[in-house]
Amino acid sequence: MPAPEGYRTEDIPRDNASRLAIYDVLWERTSATGRPGVTDDELFEHVIGRLRVLVPRELHLVGNRAYVEEKVQACVDAGIIVAAFDNDRRFLTLTRRSPLVRYPDGEVREYSPGLELARERLDRDNAHLRTAGFDVRKSVPSIADEPSGEQFQALVASMGEHGFMKQFPIVKYEDDVVIDGRARLRAAAILHMNVEYLKYTSEKDRKAAHRRDTPLNRVLVAVHSNAGRLPREVVDIAHERVADVTGRTWDETAADLKLTEEWRRSISPEYSPRFDVKKLAYREGDEAKIQVTSDAKVMLRSLIEAAGLSNYKIDNLRDYVTFERARSAHSAGRKAVFARAEDLITGIATMQQERLTAKRKVDPEWEQIRQWLVQTFNSTRG
Amino acid sequence: MHPSASAQTESKLAARHVRFVFEPNLDINQIRDVEGNQVRLSEHRAPKAMVDRYAEQMKAGAIFPAIVVNDRYEIVDGNSRWMAAQRNKGDTIAAYVCSDLSALQARSLSVELNQSHGLSMTDEEIRTFVTSAVEEGQVLDAKAYSRMTGVKASTLARWVAAKHFEMRAAREGITIDHFKDLADSVRAALHVAKLRAVFLQVTALAIEARVPAAQLKAIITEANAAPSEADAIAVVARARAVRSDDVKAIAAGFKSTRRKSTGSALYIGGLLRFEVEDLLDVSPDKRVEMFTRMSHLRRRLDGALTRARVEWNLDDIAEPRDRDLSQPRDLTQVR
Numbered sequence: 001m002p003a004p005e006g007y008r009t010e011d012i013p014r015d016n017a018s019r020l021a022i023y024d025v026l027w028e029r030t031s032a033t034g035r036p037g038v039t040d041d042e043l044f045e046h047v048i049g050r051l052r053v054l055v056p057r058e059l060h061l062v063g064n065r066a067y068v069e070e071k072v073q074a075c076v077d078a079g080i081i082v083a084a085f086d087n088d089r090r091f092l093t094l095t096r097r098s099p100l101v102r103y104p105d106g107e108v109r110e111y112s113p114g115l116e117l118a119r120e121r122l123d124r125d126n127a128h129l130r131t132a133g134f135d136v137r138k139s140v141p142s143i144a145d146e147p148s149g150e151q152f153q154a155l156v157a158s159m160g161e162h163g164f165m166k167q168f169p170i171v172k173y174e175d176d177v178v179i180d181g182r183a184r185l186r187a188a189a190i191l192h193m194n195v196e197y198l199k200y201t202s203e204k205d206r207k208a209a210h211r212r213d214t215p216l217n218r219v220l221v222a223v224h225s226n227a228g229r230l231p232r233e234v235v236d237i238a239h240e241r242v243a244d245v246t247g248r249t250w251d252e253t254a255a256d257l258k259l260t261e262e263w264r265r266s267i268s269p270e271y272s273p274r275f276d277v278k279k280l281a282y283r284e285g286d287e288a289k290i291q292v293t294s295d296a297k298v299m300l301r302s303l304i305e306a307a308g309l310s311n312y313k314i315d316n317l318r319d320y321v322t323f324e325r326a327r328s329a330h331s332a333g334r335k336a337v338f339a340r341a342e343d344l345i346t347g348i349a350t351m352q353q354e355r356l357t358a359k360r361k362v363d364p365e366w367e368q369i370r371q372w373l374v375q376t377f378n379s380t381r382g
Numbered sequence: 383m384h385p386s387a388s389a390q391t392e393s394k395l396a397a398r399h400v401r402f403v404f405e406p407n408l409d410i411n412q413i414r415d416v417e418g419n420q421v422r423l424s425e426h427r428a429p430k431a432m433v434d435r436y437a438e439q440m441k442a443g444a445i446f447p448a449i450v451v452n453d454r455y456e457i458v459d460g461n462s463r464w465m466a467a468q469r470n471k472g473d474t475i476a477a478y479v480c481s482d483l484s485a486l487q488a489r490s491l492s493v494e495l496n497q498s499h500g501l502s503m504t505d506e507e508i509r510t511f512v513t514s515a516v517e518e519g520q521v522l523d524a525k526a527y528s529r530m531t532g533v534k535a536s537t538l539a540r541w542v543a544a545k546h547f548e549m550r551a552a553r554e555g556i557t558i559d560h561f562k563d564l565a566d567s568v569r570a571a572l573h574v575a576k577l578r579a580v581f582l583q584v585t586a587l588a589i590e591a592r593v594p595a596a597q598l599k600a601i602i603t604e605a606n607a608a609p610s611e612a613d614a615i616a617v618v619a620r621a622r623a624v625r626s627d628d629v630k631a632i633a634a635g636f637k638s639t640r641r642k643s644t645g646s647a648l649y650i651g652g653l654l655r656f657e658v659e660d661l662l663d664v665s666p667d668k669r670v671e672m673f674t675r676m677s678h679l680r681r682r683l684d685g686a687l688t689r690a691r692v693e694w695n696l697d698d699i700a701e702p703r704d705r706d707l708s709q710p711r712d713l714t715q716v717r
Contacts (some may be wrong), residue, residue, distance in 0.1 A: 012454075014414065014415065014416045014417050015416075015417045016416070017416065017417065017418055017485045018417060018418070049514065049517040049518050050518050052510070052514030052517065052518070053486060053489060053511070053514045053515050053517075053518045053520075054417075054418045054485055054486075054489065055417050055418035056418070056423060056507075056510055056511060056514060057418070057423050058417050058418060060423040060510075061423075102454050104453050104481060104482055106454075116484065116485060119484045120484045120485075120486050120487075123484055123486070123487060124520070126399070127399075130399065131523075207401075207403075210401060211401050211481055211482060214399075268453040268479075268481045268482075271403070271405050271408065271479060273405070273407035273408070273409065273474060274409075275407070322383065322384045322385070322406075324384075324406045324407060326407055
């Protein structure tokens, strides 16, 4: 849930991890015992183990008790906890206000109780599954496992009639594994038919898919995408095999997956550095178009085009110069490619040399660009 | 490859399946310092002298490896580099931006990266982190953590087992005051006891008789293999009976007397490693002396064996064969 009005959302406190740990303990203790409040001692006893992992240095410097008291007070001040007294004993109770947490997409939302712990448990599950080399395909059968079976033969016949339906491309993971689409892949091979794999329309989409690719996610994909045909017992067996590896029940894992659903769907925005640039002219009398930063980075497209080359020629430098992508006040749309002038001078020279050796065409403009860089940046390496 | 990119950092991130993006120009003002971003316990985690040196090197054009931040740009590794860049009023710094790091992952990543550069953590700091993680319910992969921290896997395993013992003892109401004198190896050995009753009794024995870890392991192995709880407890009771003198001495405030055989056993074990041929491989000028000493040794051993058979009631024990003698138990286990 997004943060409610009245919150200052831009600044998550620097001790937020400790506040969340305290909040989780209070939530868990009050839910477990049914009592409305928890004493300071009880809270300390249940939270100190986690704090030793999260903030060992702070505990060491401030002292365990003092640190916890300080953070409890911070939670009270933030309106997350309220302290009440009963027979001179202080009880801590949660209010209706939740602490805040910044999701990967940058949005600040209310914290769901147990979210951090659930994420850590899922990390552990995924680590166990990776270590064990868990392959969900061994637990969730494909109709292609039985090539002479009725279902697979019907698929082959359908694909023979209609071809490969490109509107349903197959997802191939980075390790070339296909979870959903194994039968179509096999049928296409039998029919000598080209297969359409999912192509990501942007780098952001590719990264998002990559981020979501965990062993548990593959289990979900395998089960959900075959939900219509898989009998309950097959799904249960797949879940039991996961549980055997993770050392906890599938229900526990499923509960954590549910709790973290929004978090896992939230994707970090792409970072876009912004460079302050001034514009230089390529030749005397030309309009100043070449964007240059104060630390001698040059926007490549502006330089190459000013020299009279097509901007795709930037690719000639890809193996010789390190590119940095950023926006400037003059660039719109995709991030522009910048490179250090010093790298460009040496990189262009190497590129020219290698192309000549390989008897490939070298545009004369490259040498002019190199000379311009040497003169402009007063380099001694020209 | 960008000069600030670090193959070492990238391989460590990849080994942990951490998704990351290399960003050569991360805005320094967006980076946030949060509590717990490092596991170093020292007050000055980025010592001034080091920050000064880095700042000077940066000014002179030195390229430093990228720092590591999470996707909220909270620093995970590279405090000194970050502070040096701030000191130089830099606008940007190269960084690995890791997505979806949990707080725990960030902490353990800090430990690993900290060990590979900068001021390495002390053993005490590593132990604090590792045992806290265990206390928190994390399952520790000793080999992986050994690779991360440079501490031997066996040492890490001992720390973890000792921590498990402490947690189990606390659950059983045994306070730290009772077992504070027990060595880590003893605590680790005690943790292996399966049955609750055995754990309680063997822990009491370890505390009261200061039983070394090697002996405890043997007692606990036997108790764990016993067919019933009663038999297992009987194993511990027998071990206690054998050490009754030690228990009394320690209870009275004395150290248990060190038996002289503790020293001689090592030499006898050492001698058993030599075959007859080995013992005869003596230079001519030493042979008379060696013969005399071996004769003295034989007389003493004969005397000891004769008395042992009578005083220790070992009439039923057959004379061991020579082959057995040359393979003492400890060496057999080592090989």
